[in-house]
Amino acid sequence: MQNQPVAKNPVLIQLPTGLYLGLVCFNPLYENLQFVLEKRDFFEMEWPALMVSQETGLFPMLLGLPYITIQRAQILWYTTHVPAELLKQYQAFLPLLGPEGLPQPKVETSSPEKAKDKKEGKTSKIIPLIPKKGSPHVK
Numbered sequence: 001m002q003n004q005p006v007a008k009n010p011v012l013i014q015l016p017t018g019l020y021l022g023l024v025c026f027n028p029l030y031e032n033l034q035f036v037l038e039k040r041d042f043f044e045m046e047w048p049a050l051m052v053s054q055e056t057g058l059f060p061m062l063l064g065l066p067y068i069t070i071q072r073a074q075i076l077w078y079t080t081h082v083p084a085e086l087l088k089q090y091q092a093f094l095p096l097l098g099p100e101g102l103p104q105p106k107v108e109t110s111s112p113e114k115a116k117d118k119k120e121g122k123t124s125k126i127i128p129l130i131p132k133k134g135s136p137h138v139k
Helices: 033-039 084-093 112-120
Strands: 007-015 018-026 042-054 057-062 067-071 077-079
Touching: 007 033, 007 042, 018 033, 018 067, 057 084
Parallel strands: none
Antiparallel strands: 007 018, 007 077, 018 042, 042 057, 042 067
């Protein structure tokens, strides 16, 4: 199955809960960013960040979510003209940044030991790490 082409353009969006910066995902063969923002009922915003006002200006704080789905009716205001300095700050926090400033797919590296295990039919089990209740990482 062939993957659908996806364009990811940064936008600032004002929702009732605050000002957000993220990458809006859409299919560039059938849509443009303006169409997605103005006409679609729902669209996805990848790696959204809440914009926090500080003395030096706006500062992005990633929400820790890979994407959020926004309904058009929720938007109070948006802009596709994100200041370059703000965009640089935002891109510095994005995981797996590629040269274009967009998240890139993970590339799995193969070690000789893994290749040997595959030949012999061995499989390694991954045991998830469960934090203890007293740990500072548990909420």
